[in-house]
Amino acid sequence: MQGADVSAQVEIRDGTPHWYLSPDIWVVPGSDPDGPPGSPVAGQPAFVWARIENHGDQDALGVRVDVWWADPTFQVTRTHAHHIGTAFGDALVGGGPQDVLCLVPWLPVVVNDGHECLVATATYPGGSLPTPPPDAFDPPTYLEVAQKNLTVLTMARAMFRVLTLAGLPRTDAVFALTVEVGETLDERTLAGLGLARVRPAKEPTVRAGLRLETGCPAPDDPEAPQKLEVRVPAGRQRAVQLALTGTPPADGEYQVVRVEQRHEDAVLGGIAFVVVGTSPRRTDTSQRTDKEDA
Amino acid sequence: MAATPIDVPYRPFAIEPVTRIMLPDGIFDNALFHLRIAAHFTNTSGADLTNVTIYLESVGDPGIVPVARTHTFPTVLAGATVMVAWDADFEHATPGKRLVSFVARADGFDPRRIIQQIFVSQTRYDPVADQYTCEVEEGTLVVSSFRAIGPAQEWGPEGKCRTPDGPFVPTGFTSEWHPHPAYAGTHADLPFSDPWWKVLAVIIAIIAAIVAVVAAATGGGTASVGVAGTFEETDPSVTCCVPDPGGSSVSATVAGVASGIATGALIVAASDDADPWWRGQEATAPAPGVLTTGEKVEATWKLPVAPNAGVAYTADVEWTYTRTTTAGTATHSVSETQTNIHVAGPVTVEVPPTLGVFDDLWVRASVEQPDGTRFTGPDLYAFAALRAPGGLYFVIDLTDDGLGFDPKPDDGVYAGVLRLEEAYKILLRAGQDPRGRWDVFFFAQDVDQTRPGTKPEIAAQEIGGMFVASALTLTFDPTLPCPLQAHATVQVV
Numbered sequence: 001m002q003g004a005d006v007s008a009q010v011e012i013r014d015g016t017p018h019w020y021l022s023p024d025i026w027v028v029p030g031s032d033p034d035g036p037p038g039s040p041v042a043g044q045p046a047f048v049w050a051r052i053e054n055h056g057d058q059d060a061l062g063v064r065v066d067v068w069w070a071d072p073t074f075q076v077t078r079t080h081a082h083h084i085g086t087a088f089g090d091a092l093v094g095g096g097p098q099d100v101l102c103l104v105p106w107l108p109v110v111v112n113d114g115h116e117c118l119v120a121t122a123t124y125p126g127g128s129l130p131t132p133p134p135d136a137f138d139p140p141t142y143l144e145v146a147q148k149n150l151t152v153l154t155m156a157r158a159m160f161r162v163l164t165l166a167g168l169p170r171t172d173a174v175f176a177l178t179v180e181v182g183e184t185l186d187e188r189t190l191a192g193l194g195l196a197r198v199r200p201a202k203e204p205t206v207r208a209g210l211r212l213e214t215g216c217p218a219p220d221d222p223e224a225p226q227k228l229e230v231r232v233p234a235g236r237q238r239a240v241q242l243a244l245t246g247t248p249p250a251d252g253e254y255q256v257v258r259v260e261q262r263h264e265d266a267v268l269g270g271i272a273f274v275v276v277g278t279s280p281r282r283t284d285t286s287q288r289t290d291k292e293d294a
Numbered sequence: 295m296a297a298t299p300i301d302v303p304y305r306p307f308a309i310e311p312v313t314r315i316m317l318p319d320g321i322f323d324n325a326l327f328h329l330r331i332a333a334h335f336t337n338t339s340g341a342d343l344t345n346v347t348i349y350l351e352s353v354g355d356p357g358i359v360p361v362a363r364t365h366t367f368p369t370v371l372a373g374a375t376v377m378v379a380w381d382a383d384f385e386h387a388t389p390g391k392r393l394v395s396f397v398a399r400a401d402g403f404d405p406r407r408i409i410q411q412i413f414v415s416q417t418r419y420d421p422v423a424d425q426y427t428c429e430v431e432e433g434t435l436v437v438s439s440f441r442a443i444g445p446a447q448e449w450g451p452e453g454k455c456r457t458p459d460g461p462f463v464p465t466g467f468t469s470e471w472h473p474h475p476a477y478a479g480t481h482a483d484l485p486f487s488d489p490w491w492k493v494l495a496v497i498i499a500i501i502a503a504i505v506a507v508v509a510a511a512t513g514g515g516t517a518s519v520g521v522a523g524t525f526e527e528t529d530p531s532v533t534c535c536v537p538d539p540g541g542s543s544v545s546a547t548v549a550g551v552a553s554g555i556a557t558g559a560l561i562v563a564a565s566d567d568a569d570p571w572w573r574g575q576e577a578t579a580p581a582p583g584v585l586t587t588g589e590k591v592e593a594t595w596k597l598p599v600a601p602n603a604g605v606a607y608t609a610d611v612e613w614t615y616t617r618t619t620t621a622g623t624a625t626h627s628v629s630e631t632q633t634n635i636h637v638a639g640p641v642t643v644e645v646p647p648t649l650g651v652f653d654d655l656w657v658r659a660s661v662e663q664p665d666g667t668r669f670t671g672p673d674l675y676a677f678a679a680l681r682a683p684g685g686l687y688f689v690i691d692l693t694d695d696g697l698g699f700d701p702k703p704d705d706g707v708y709a710g711v712l713r714l715e716e717a718y719k720i721l722l723r724a725g726q727d728p729r730g731r732w733d734v735f736f737f738a739q740d741v742d743q744t745r746p747g748t749k750p751e752i753a754a755q756e757i758g759g760m761f762v763a764s765a766l767t768l769t770f771d772p773t774l775p776c777p778l779q780a781h782a783t784v785q786v787v
Binding site for chain 2: 064
């Protein structure tokens, strides 16, 4: 039990400025959980790591860290997420961050081609997560919850990714989706993706837009809009297509494509891709090859 | 900072918490829902480590649910090995090799993560077919007939009634190995790429023997165990112990130890160098392209004397191996005498002669190896059962880590302590007085010290979990006196 004056305060950091791009969750592909970070490969085992840190004034021993995966979606809920496994870590006051390894192998499903969302939660006595926890993971509200919707996308030519847009539980809602291209990532985040010595593209060559229709975009397709309003009935889901056209980044360069979901000015979630060409420099040994959709 | 210089040199092993015995070769079996994950942690540096914490971080099977706990040691001496364990629920464990990670931290060092493997099997009993199965990833062993020498009438509470607690000394079995999948070539994959197939038969035997003990101690039902079954009993009977008139019941630990020692007969009969499966496979190598779909071993043995811990007893064995392939069957039969190689020399146990009711009852014990040197450090999993004057048992771990009442690490003296002040409360609740004579019974099992990466057929030759020291003596002679002999006694005044 926590004392009246002292308490633990365990954090799994959110991303900055986009909370759904946490730097404290990463993946080690392959059968060696101690291997270098990298991108998950569909159908191949991978291990999920999380980093916890105690900002309080009481040690938190045996902090339970649960990790989850979900289909590429903006807002992840416990209902639709899949529990991978559990690990424990000691978060000591002044002890700095503590890496926590979940040893249950995660097998990214083939249909998502390795592009899946990850969530990590830390549970400990005195934490802010209610019991039972709410359906939405809601990382901005809880210090001990973080989400990583960031994967590497290898682009050869025009392609698309299907994203899931989930509605609100009890009311129809209109969501505003926006696409941003060209942000930069810090070295730690890039390293966590297994990307080494890559730099932001000098010239933006990748174009990104949103569509509701299905089918592969052609290089000469009219550019899809970067803003889209989508109505989703209560409790339902809709598919949204992120179309990527233009030309891949040059060797050693990347471009970030980020899609964000808003509802009445509130950010509900987002997904980002680090788009690289077919010959990115990587630190991981498990090279992945994204299937071209076009 | 450098990583904390602590290592886990050997595979973590399973301890059944009711009986406190290590399961054969340290293998976890999900027929026993509640098991302890135990491991030895060695300070690999030449300096003492201070403020050491060790916790279990994760297990690579969501069906294995450990209880979070951080073990703390003010000091771990240079080169010393400490043993720690975590409770875990294995009810929904999946058979196979699973990773387990630990994190150790000491002052002045960064945390160190240590990843090891544990082995998990799944034993079940089919009452309709009257057969046991033990499943691992590499195949399933089906034992359809387990013959055993059962306990004598004298074994049980008050020495009057027969209990299902055993011990049962195996004297034969009929088994079939179903490899997953059918294989070409001479040898099948070893279970977990490590122990001989016979170890699975021993797991079945020990589980069949102790489920009743565990169920009785935990209130029965299926809350703690997933199987129930029996042996086919043959003559003569095992005379194990006539409990003291004042004893309330036979300790679950003593019953578990008795079963552990008894089932060791199967290990001995089936040989550690190469078991009947391996030898049968070598003698019946199939032609190229032929697949082996099943292997049967029928074995019977006679024990001129009862099996006992650390003793080079013999077993006169006859076994027949039958290989079933896509091209027919082939058999290989052997008649031979095997000898227990898990032997030990004299056991020394030291205790304080007299204590007050709030003092520490410490125990120091050592076991010699056949060459006269002592087992040391992580060689053994050692524990002592302390019987209070009123008959209640307390079990304590003994370690050779140089901490507490152990004067020096790795010198072969295993020490532990029972704080009588704490035991006093338990005794009072049981209506017993701590004053009087306490009996101290010492037990030790050897530990599989195979290093990770060892070639499977080499690793298979090292089998842990055999008792090398025991206060309990099994005998087939009912005229002999009570064979549960205390190693030492303490007067509490």
